[in-house]
Every structure is written in structure tokens, then in C-alpha cells.
Amino acid sequence: MIEITRRQTVGYRARIVAYLLALVMGFACTSLLIWLSGASVMEGFSALFEGAFGSEEAMLQSLVAATPLIFTGLATVIAYRAEIWSIGQEGQMFAGAMSGYFASLYLGGAPMVVAVPVIILAAMIGGALLGMLCGWLKSRFAVNEIISTVMLNYVIVYFLSYLLAGGPWTAEGSTSYHQTALLADNFRLPLIVSDVKLHIGFLLAILATVLCWGILKFTPFGFEIRALGANPTALRFKGVNVARTILIVMAVSGALSALAGVSEIFGVNYRLKGDVLTGLGFTGIIVGMIGGLNPFGALIAALLFGALENGSLYMSVLSDIPPALVPAMQGILLLFFLSASVIVRYRVRIRRASYV
Amino acid sequence: MSELLSPEILMSIMVAAMGGATVILFAALGELVTERAGIWNMGVEGTMLVGCLVAYLVMAGTGSPILASIAAIGAGMVAGLIIGFMTVTLRVDHFVTGLGFNLLASGLTLFWFRSYVGGGKPPSYSTIDTVPIPGLADIPILGQILFNQHLLTYIALLSVPVIAVFLRRTTFGLETRAAGENPQFLEAKGLSVATRQYAALLFGSALTGLGGAFLMLAFADQFRPDISGGRGWLAIVAVIAGNWKPLRTMAAVLIFAILDSLAVHAQGVGVDVPYQFFLMLPYVASIGLLILIRSRSGQPAKLGVPYLRH
Incomplete structure (x- = not known):
């Protein structure tokens, strides 16, 4: 008979093989998708990769595209390690951008060294409050966090839509664009490489990755996060x-x-507008999960996905393939990675039935 | 505000709400059966979205609402099969599977739609007509609300008692519930848990796909990305708030549908409250419902627990 048992530990080699297999399967399915849409697979992929890595500028541009994904990916890692299945990254990102913009309205002519940290802090508070609301609903009223976060995503997006479609934040004379006026220079994040808008957010993202890793691995709070995921009852008994x-x-x-x-x-x-943010939170979920809920894994996945995102524009110019190929590809990769990460945990043995 | 409360507008809100309820009700009933079999399927939103796109493509291609509905049912079943393979066969966490599937569906439908449209304008069609029931449709007030609706609305409403009876009174319904309450018991009787869970997922996802088809055929003349707009999630909330019972689930669905319909009418009538606040209502209400209705006594004991054969 076929016996399936759970492995206690999964070796690195088995894991790498499984993930590589998932990657290959993901690319194969994506190729099938391109082929079905009637476009050339080779042309599509070569344009995609040229747009992503073809020149120094393209690579820097890929880092710019990866930056928000690193953050939403890390947000996923922290929550999912605790087995809190939040999908509120999208809404919290909107809330952060809105809180930051709200703060900027009161900062007037403050110098950049003051304005930017205040904006960042205000944004973090805004995102944190929205996250905490769902946490509170979960622990106080047992409202499932998936549901509260999904619903609040919609609420916050509609709220921004109100503010920008004729509401108080709408840029004068451009109601139909649904955006605020251009931000003053002192509110903009300083650039590292000015031609491609690689800003200090990227450095912050790297720093955040290291911090998350350190917190998860070395601090008592990191232990609590992991224990909350593994065994909340034991955690409760521990006081x-x-x-x-x-x-x-x-x-x-x-x-x-x-x-x-x-x-x-x-x-x-x-300038604050909704459609430049749309989807970055959801992609962050894929980034975090494909990264194996490990901060550095998420960083690598974010860099890869940022590159794909960046390359997809170039691809859509050079071929008939729409940039929407990238979200489709990300979804496909995710399901293969999820399957691989589970399959690798089982050992399948074929042996003769010993009882009967 | 008072414009919304005039008799004609109230009537119109209720009539439209029954249509809107149909979409969520199909998905909620499907999810109810799936959850009673022990599968906590979080992929309803994605399944509905796939149903929407497939119904749109077939409708735009053939002009036949029947073919479009059948295709959407088929697409829903494919979605159910994928979710079943991951949750039942591979035993991936149910939540993770659902979230992953939704992201896949969102990306795939977007790509499929964009490459179908190419650079041109997406084809559109006229929405399907209502089918008044002779005699009954002439009853004042109730006739318009209940008996001057689409064919699929009648089917959805009739499905509520049918599914209630199926779950309570038939052998297969009992076995389906056993898969969610006490899978070892099924196994001990020599019956396969996996078969029943797959069946429930296929049935549930087919209904969800049909709900998506109805959304496309009755309310939209063309597809747009993420057109399902959270209705799949509202279906899941309706099942929880309905304590896993068909009739109560329908009541929750009606609340969402009326609020949704209210928002649409608020935009049309031109109320001084910004319409975006009305659009938030169903989502806020869903959280409110879960806070108010805390009873989980109907929750299947093994809901969301992957079953490992012994």
C-alpha cells in the first residue's frame, strides 16, 4: 500500500528542489497562457526580461518597483507567521498614504529633514491603527480577520475616492483625474539615483527586512509571534x-x-491618487508567501516581482501581450509554491500491507 | 435623504435588491454546502470572478444567456476542482488556499480580459429581461418585488428550501454534514470523506459561478476587472452570520443586497451625502453583523481542519 507520513524536518535540498520545480511549472504555465492568447512566447519573455534587467537603468527601475512590494511582503510575513491571515495590506497601504498626505497638509514650509520623517511617522500610525482595528475586532468580538480586513479594504478605497472625486482633497480643476495637487518639494522622499527616482524608501525597505528578521529570530516578541501561530493555547498558559x-x-x-x-x-x-497603489498590497501577500514567510525570502521575491512589474510595461510596448500577464503569472507561481511547500512535507513510501 | 424614502424609490430599491441578492445568494448557498462538508472555502470571490468573465466571453461571443450560464457553471467547477485538489488532496491550509486562489483568479481574469479585448473596445450586449409570473406579478407591492424578477432569481429563492431539505433529510446530505462534523465516522462506515468534500466543493463552486453569470447577464453589459466587488466575501459573511443555516443565511444576504441597492439608488437620486459613503454600507454592515451575531453553534466541528486518513 501507499503510505503517506509527515516528515519532522524538511532538508534544505528537498526544499530547493521543490521550489525550483514550482518555478519551472509556473513559467511553463505562463508560457501556455501567452501561447493561448496568440502571442509569441519567446518574444514575450525576452521583452519582459529585457525590460526588467536589460540595462543599468532598467535594473534600477526594477528596484524602484520592488520597494513597495518589500514593505507589503514584510507586512504579510509578520502577520502570517502569527497565523493571522490579514489581507488588509492593501487598505493599510492606502490608509498610510492618506495619513501621510493628511500630515503634509499641516507641514507647510517645514524643511525636508523635518517634513519627511513626520510624514513617514504619520503614515505608519495610520496604517497601524487600521491594522489594530482588525486585531481588536478579532480578539474582542471573534470577527475573522480575513473578513474584517477585506471589508475595510473596500471601505478605505471608497473613502479615498470620496476625498479625491470632488471631495476636500481634490486638485483644483482636475476632478476627473481623481488626484490631489502635486506635492511640494520638501515633502518628497530624497532620491538616491535621481534619473530613475530610486528614493530612500528602498534603503528603508532593506533596513526593515533586516529588522523584521532580527525581531522574529532573536527577540521575545518574535518568539511570541511564532508561538501565536504554532500554539496560542500554550502561549496563553505561559501568561x-x-x-x-x-x-x-x-x-x-x-x-x-x-x-x-x-x-x-x-x-x-x-501626488496622492488611488490607481497607482491598487494591487500593491495584494501582490505583497504573494511576495510574503512565496518568500516562505521569511523576511529575506520576501525581499528576494519582491525584487523578482518588482523586476517583472517593471519589465511588463516594456513587454506590452514590444509585443501584443498586455502587462496584466504579470499578475496572472504571480498568481500561478503562488499556487505552485504553496503546493510545493506542502508536498515537500510529506514522505510517500510504497510498502506491502503488514496488517490484515 | 428623504428622497430615498418615497414609496416609488423604496419599491425600486426592493425590486433591485432581489436581483442583487440573487448573485450573493447563489454563492452563499454554495458556500454553505461546502462549509457543511468541512471545507472553509475562502476562494468564493475568485470563483465568482472567473464565472463573471467566462459568462461575459460566452455571452459576447454567442449572445446566448443559457450557454453563458452553463459555461460559468463549468468554470466554477474547474475552480472548485483546483481548490479541492489543494485542500482535500494536498491538505494545504484552507485559508491560504482560498487567498491564493483569489489572487490567481484576479490576475488570470485580468490578463484574459485584456488579451481578449486587445487594443479595441470591449464588446457589450443588452442585459437579460425579467420573467413576470402571470397572475402573481399583479399582486400590489409584493408582486413586483417577488414575482417580476429574472428566472435565476426564482431559482435562487427556491434553492433555499431545497438545500435545507437536502442537508437535513437526504442520505447524501447527512453524509455531507458528517464530512464536516465527524469525518472518522464516515470513514468507519467505509465511505470516502474526500469524495463528499470534492462533491460539495464542485456543487458550491458551480453555484458561485452561476451567481457570477447572473451578475454579468442581469447587471452589467460588459466585464471590468474585479467586477465581483466583494460579493463573494459577503457570501462568506452571510454563511457565518446565518450560523450555517440556509434560511438565516438568506436573511443576511438580503440585508447586504438592500444596502447595495440603496447605494445605487442614492447615486441616481442625488442625495447630499457623498455616494461613496453609501457604497461602503454593505461592507461596514458585514462587520457589524459579525459583531452582533456571535452565535457559532451551527459551525461544523471540523470546519477548516484538513482530514488525514487513518
Whole structure:
């Protein structure tokens, strides 16, 4: 008979083989998709990769595109390690961008060294509060966090739509664009490489990755996060206030998501508008999961996905393939990675039935 | 505000709400059966979205609402098969699977739609007509609300008692519930848990796909990205708030549908409250419902717990 048992530990080699296989399968399915849409697979992929890595400028541009994904990816890692299945990264990112913009309205002619940190802080508070609201709903009223975060995503997007479609934040004379006026120079994130708008948000993202890794691995709070995921009952018996831990996890996750909003609005677009943010939170979920819920894994996945995102524009110019190929490809890769990460945990043995 | 409360507008809100309820009700009933079999399927939103796109493509191509509905049912079942393979066969976490599937569906439908349209204008069609029931449709007030609706609305409403009876009174319904309450028991009787869970997922996802088809055929003349707009999620909330019982689930669905219809009418009538606040209502209400209705006594004991054969 066929016997399936759970492995206690999964070796690195098995894991790498499984992930490589998932990657290959993902690319194969994406090729099939391109082929079905009637475009040339080779042309598509070569344009995609040229747009992503073809020149120094393209590569720097890919880093710009990866920056918000690193943040939303890390937000996913922190929440999912605690087995809090938040999909509020999208809404928290919007809330962050909106709080940051709100703060900027009161900063007037403040010098950049003051204005930018205040904006970043305000954004993080905004994202954290929205995250904590869902954490509170979960621990106080047992409202499933998936549902509360999904619903609040819609609420926050409609709220921004109100503010920008004729509401108080709408740029004068451009109601139909649904955007604010251009941000003053002192509110913009300083650039590292000015031609491609690589801003300090990228450095912050790297720093955040290292911090998340350190927190998860070395601090008591990191232990609580992991224990909350593995065995909340044991954590409770240990005397840890689980409701408080949930709140903090959601606050950290929300603050990280908010930074994604700051980098896109204050680092790249220089005005608040909804459609430049749409989807970055959801892609962050894929980034975090494909990264194996490990901060550095998420960083690598974000860099890859940022590159794909960046290359997709070039691809859509050179071929008939729409840029929407990239979100489709990300979804396909995600399902293969999820399957691979589970399959690798089982050992399949074929042996003769010994009882009967 | 008072404009919304005139008798004609109230009537119109209720009539439209029954149509809107149909979309969510199909998905909610499907999810109800799926969850009673122990699968916490979080992929409803994605399944509905796939149903929407497939219905749109077939409708735009053939002009036949029947073919479009059948195709959407088929697409829903494919979605159910993928979710089943991951949750039942591979035993991936149910939440993770659903979230992953939704992201896949969102990306795939977007790509498919964009490459179908190419650079041109997406084809559109006229929405399907209502089918008044002779005699009953003439009853004042109730006739318009209940008996001057689309064919699929009648089917959705009739499905509520049918599914209730199926779950309570038939052998297969009992076995489906056993898969969610006590899978070992099924196994001990020599019956396969996996078969029943797959069946429930296929049935549930087919209904969700049909809900998506109805959304496309009755309310939209063309597809747009993420057109399902959270209705799949509202279906999941309706099941929880309905304590996993068909009739109560329908009541929750009606609340969402009326609020949704209210928002549409608020935009049309021109109320001084910005319409975006009306659009938020169903989503806010869903959280409110979960806070108010805390009873989870109907929740299947093994809901969301991957079953490992012994």
C-alpha cells in the first residue's frame, strides 16, 4: 500500500528542489497562457526580461518597483507567521498614504529633514491603527480577520475616492483625474539615483527586512509571534496576553504596509491618487508567501516581482501581450509554491500491507 | 435623504435588491454546502470572478444567456476542482488556499480580459429581461418585488428550501454534514470523506459561478476587472452570520443586497451625502453583523481542519 507520513524536518535540498520545480511549472504555465492568447512566447519573455534587467537603468527601475512590494511582503510575513491571515495590506497601504498626505497638509514650509520623517511617522500610525482595528475586532468580538480586513479594504478605497472625486482633497480643476495637487518639494522622499527616482524608501525597505528578521529570530516578541501561530493555547498558559500580541502584530503589519504607500506617493508619484497603489498590497501577500514567510525570502521575491512589474510595461510596448500577464503569472507561481511547500512535507513510501 | 424614502424609490430599491441578492445568494448557498462538508472555502470571490468573465466571453461571443450560464457553471467547477485538489488532496491550509486562489483568479481574469479585448473596445450586449409570473406579478407591492424578477432569481429563492431539505433529510446530505462534523465516522462506515468534500466543493463552486453569470447577464453589459466587488466575501459573511443555516443565511444576504441597492439608488437620486459613503454600507454592515451575531453553534466541528486518513 501507499503510505503517506509527515516528515519532522524538511532538508534544505528537498526544499530547493521543490521550489525550483514550482518555478519551472509556473513559467511553463505562463508560457501556455501567452501561447493561448496568440502571442509569441519567446518574444514575450525576452521583452519582459529585457525590460526588467536589460540595462543599468532598467535594473534600477526594477528596484524602484520592488520597494513597495518589500514593505507589503514584510507586512504579510509578520502577520502570517502569527497565523493571522490579514489581507488588509492593501487598505493599510492606502490608509498610510492618506495619513501621510493628511500630515503634509499641516507641514507647510517645514524643511525636508523635518517634513519627511513626520510624514513617514504619520503614515505608519495610520496604517497601524487600521491594522489594530482588525486585531481588536478579532480578539474582542471573534470577527475573522480575513473578513474584517477585506471589508475595510473596500471601505478605505471608497473613502479615498470620496476625498479625491470632488471631495476636500481634490486638485483644483482636475476632478476627473481623481488626484490631489502635486506635492511640494520638501515633502518628497530624497532620491538616491535621481534619473530613475530610486528614493530612500528602498534603503528603508532593506533596513526593515533586516529588522523584521532580527525581531522574529532573536527577540521575545518574535518568539511570541511564532508561538501565536504554532500554539496560542500554550502561549496563553505561559501568561502572555494573546489579545495584546495580536494587536501589536497587526500594528506592525499595518505600519509596514503604510510605508509601501509612502514610497509610492511621496517617493515616485508626488501626488496622492488611488490607481497607482491598487494591487500593491495584494501582490505583497504573494511576495510574503512565496518568500516562505521569511523576511529575506520576501525581499528576494519582491525584487523578482518588482523586476517583472517593471519589465511588463516594456513587454506590452514590444509585443501584443498586455502587462496584466504579470499578475496572472504571480498568481500561478503562488499556487505552485504553496503546493510545493506542502508536498515537500510529506514522505510517500510504497510498502506491502503488514496488517490484515 | 428623504428622497430615498418615497414609496416609488423604496419599491425600486426592493425590486433591485432581489436581483442583487440573487448573485450573493447563489454563492452563499454554495458556500454553505461546502462549509457543511468541512471545507472553509475562502476562494468564493475568485470563483465568482472567473464565472463573471467566462459568462461575459460566452455571452459576447454567442449572445446566448443559457450557454453563458452553463459555461460559468463549468468554470466554477474547474475552480472548485483546483481548490479541492489543494485542500482535500494536498491538505494545504484552507485559508491560504482560498487567498491564493483569489489572487490567481484576479490576475488570470485580468490578463484574459485584456488579451481578449486587445487594443479595441470591449464588446457589450443588452442585459437579460425579467420573467413576470402571470397572475402573481399583479399582486400590489409584493408582486413586483417577488414575482417580476429574472428566472435565476426564482431559482435562487427556491434553492433555499431545497438545500435545507437536502442537508437535513437526504442520505447524501447527512453524509455531507458528517464530512464536516465527524469525518472518522464516515470513514468507519467505509465511505470516502474526500469524495463528499470534492462533491460539495464542485456543487458550491458551480453555484458561485452561476451567481457570477447572473451578475454579468442581469447587471452589467460588459466585464471590468474585479467586477465581483466583494460579493463573494459577503457570501462568506452571510454563511457565518446565518450560523450555517440556509434560511438565516438568506436573511443576511438580503440585508447586504438592500444596502447595495440603496447605494445605487442614492447615486441616481442625488442625495447630499457623498455616494461613496453609501457604497461602503454593505461592507461596514458585514462587520457589524459579525459583531452582533456571535452565535457559532451551527459551525461544523471540523470546519477548516484538513482530514488525514487513518
